[in-house]
Amino acid sequence: MFETSSESPAPVRVVSEAIKEYVERLGPIWIEGEISELNERSGGMAFMRLRDTSVDMSLSVMCYKNVLAAVQPLPANARVVIHAKASWFTKNGSLTMSAKEIRQVGVGELLARLEALKGVLAAEGLFSADRKVALPLLPRKVGLICGRNTDAEKDVVENARRRWPAVEFEIREVAVQGAAAVVEVSEALRELESIEDVDVIIITRGGGSFEDLLPFSDESLVRLAASCETPIVSAIGHEKDSPLLDLVADYRASTPTDAAKRVVPDIEQEIADINKIRDRIYRRLVSMIDYELNQISQLRNRPVMKDPSVMVKVRVEELNALRDRSHRGFKALLDIEKKEIKGVIAHLRSLSPQSTMDRGYSVVQSDDGKIVRDATKLKAGAVLRIRAAKGEARASVLEPKSE
Numbered sequence: 001m002f003e004t005s006s007e008s009p010a011p012v013r014v015v016s017e018a019i020k021e022y023v024e025r026l027g028p029i030w031i032e033g034e035i036s037e038l039n040e041r042s043g044g045m046a047f048m049r050l051r052d053t054s055v056d057m058s059l060s061v062m063c064y065k066n067v068l069a070a071v072q073p074l075p076a077n078a079r080v081v082i083h084a085k086a087s088w089f090t091k092n093g094s095l096t097m098s099a100k101e102i103r104q105v106g107v108g109e110l111l112a113r114l115e116a117l118k119g120v121l122a123a124e125g126l127f128s129a130d131r132k133v134a135l136p137l138l139p140r141k142v143g144l145i146c147g148r149n150t151d152a153e154k155d156v157v158e159n160a161r162r163r164w165p166a167v168e169f170e171i172r173e174v175a176v177q178g179a180a181a182v183v184e185v186s187e188a189l190r191e192l193e194s195i196e197d198v199d200v201i202i203i204t205r206g207g208g209s210f211e212d213l214l215p216f217s218d219e220s221l222v223r224l225a226a227s228c229e230t231p232i233v234s235a236i237g238h239e240k241d242s243p244l245l246d247l248v249a250d251y252r253a254s255t256p257t258d259a260a261k262r263v264v265p266d267i268e269q270e271i272a273d274i275n276k277i278r279d280r281i282y283r284r285l286v287s288m289i290d291y292e293l294n295q296i297s298q299l300r301n302r303p304v305m306k307d308p309s310v311m312v313k314v315r316v317e318e319l320n321a322l323r324d325r326s327h328r329g330f331k332a333l334l335d336i337e338k339k340e341i342k343g344v345i346a347h348l349r350s351l352s353p354q355s356t357m358d359r360g361y362s363v364v365q366s367d368d369g370k371i372v373r374d375a376t377k378l379k380a381g382a383v384l385r386i387r388a389a390k391g392e393a394r395a396s397v398l399e400p401k402s403e
Contacts (some may be wrong), residue, residue: 016090028085028100031059034077034179040065050097051179054218058179063099071104077178079211084401096330119217120245127247133231135251135262139199139371141168142263143192143230145185147176152204152235152256159260170198176205181215186224193228200263201228204235204256216243223249225249235259324362357389376400391398 002012004010036058037049046068061065061084071080089323121127142160146153153171160167170192174184185203192201203225216222216236225232226248234249235256246252253259267380299305349355357363364372372378378400386393 020088099393155256164264
């Protein structure tokens with residue numbers, strides 16, 4: 001390497017020669033891609049443009065005509081593997097791959113690669129049924145990735161609107177075959193995935209050859225579809241076609257028309273179902289009302305309901321009987337208590353001092369109110385108070401005597 005600065009810049013020839021020296025140290029390599037341009041010139045040389053199968057990148061390739069003749073004829077956009085060495089042309093500063101051998105990738109080899117890729121993705125669980133997301137009953141918007149002005153787009157849009165006229169679409173028209181297909185489909189898928197009200201995404205294209213459908217088996221596109229949270233419907237080709245995108249999608253539609261039928265309900269069928277449910281509810285309500293009316297009628301036909309006063313009369317008789325029984329019991333109890341009270345009164349009267357005095361006895365008290373129990377203790381001239389059954393009198397002691 002050499003050092004440069006703004007004061008001592010390197011001439012173009014020096015830079016170009018340095019690049020050539022570096023490039024020539026690279027050995028020959030095997031490269032896979034699609035031939036997008038092919039130009040055979042006089043002088044025994046052929047020039048072609050080799051495009052990547054997944055992204056928009058290409059390399060310039062040149063070879064001798066006899067190298068190209070070994071794989072002629074080549075179809076348009078043929079997928080090939082070339083053995084080439086990088087060459088740097090110092091005169092115009094261009095990089096070109098010089099091909100020494102060209103091999104066309106056959107269908108059998110492509111199928112073998114797809115089977116190997118399918119095994120790897122399946123082992124990672126990308127095709128597992130547990131990862132599938134159920135399609136919404138009625139999406140707010142339907143994302144549609146399709147070719148430009150294709151019948152597949154018309155089939156999806158027309159059939160969906162025929163089933164549900166109010167359905168809204170976010171349509172992204174992209175290349176659905178060729179080198180640009182993977183890039184454009186991937187960009188459209190990322191864009192639709194970022195739109196909040198897009199509830200389901202349809203990826204569709206019409207039928208085609210095995211090579212035409214190869215972009216939909218690209219590993220990067222398949223992994224991108226697997227990472228999307230929005231449900232994806234794959235409608236690629238016909239029933240017999242089965243790209244890897246079908247395996248990772250949440251639903252695989254056999255045709256674009258089938259995809260349209262799966263993402264939106266049939267409004268006529270929904271109305272018919274609503275009418276059936278409404279009729280069933282009406283019949284059930286009528287049946288319930290008839291049952292309750294019948295129950296009420298049976299209750300009204302009972303004897304007790306025909307003459308409700310019977311219940312009152314029975315209760316009145318029961319109350320009268322209970323009242324009479326209570327009166328009799330209470331009267332008997334009162335009579336017993338009265339007899340007991342009379343006996344107690346007679347006993348109390350017999351023990352009363354008043355009763356004793358009524359029999360002729362009297363109570364003698366001293367002047368200070370004490371009852372006289374011993375006459376010998378009285379003194380002559382002492383004033384006594386004598387209480388009889390009726391009234392009282394005063395007396396004085398003439399002479400106390402002992403027995």
